[in-house]
Amino acid sequence: MSANVLVAYGTTNGSTARIAETVADVLRKEGLTVRTAPAATVSDVTGYDAVLVGGALYAGRWHKDARRFVRRNRRALQERPVWLFSSGPLDPSASERDIPPAPAVRRTMLRLDARDHVTFGGCLEEGAKGRIARMILRNGKGGDFRDFPRIEAWAAGVAADIAADTNSQGLSQPITLPEP
Ligand SMILES: Cc1cc2nc3c(=O)[nH]c(=O)nc-3n(C[C@H](O)[C@H](O)[C@H](O)COP(=O)(O)O)c2cc1C
Known part of the structure; x- marks a missing residue:
């Protein structure tokens, strides 16, 4: 049985949704069952073995939908493996170095x-x-700084961690014991 994974995201302009879909595609390729959803639409995470939460950064904070999602589901999130991502910098900095969380x-x-x-x-x-x-766009400071190879590489690492958890919990393939 493959692990059931949720990728929830908070977005205003849609670019974080595309990151979430990219992450989900990688997880699916690794054999996981994945649902992506706007964080505001998810009321219950108890059906998932692992949860990824992503938020666009606005004024130094996570998107409100991501924040509220965490608040609503705090207890259940504490009981399962969780990964977080942020999307924000409108320059190449995130591809050049690790940017700590806000x-x-x-x-x-x-x-x-x-x-x-x-x-x-x-x-x-x-x-x-x-x-x-x-105003940012008028000043020529916009652009697309999403680094899809980096996003895919991170997602592959998450998939490996989930697979390791699944195997250690015996949730993957049932082991058939030989007849006595
Ligand atoms: C009003 C505004 C405030 C922003 N504040 C931040 C910020 O504090 N830190 C950051 O890294 N990026 C910031 N950004 C850039 C956004 O996080 C970036 O455009 C992001 O990709 C938006 O995601 P979305 O398309 O999913 O809404 C800001 C953008 C806008 C328009």
């Missing part, structure tokens, strides 16, 4: 005893919502 995301990480957190580059393109977004 302070509140770090607290979430500690509270949930999350296995890992990673910051991926963000994306801001024409049509993004909001006055500040339009």
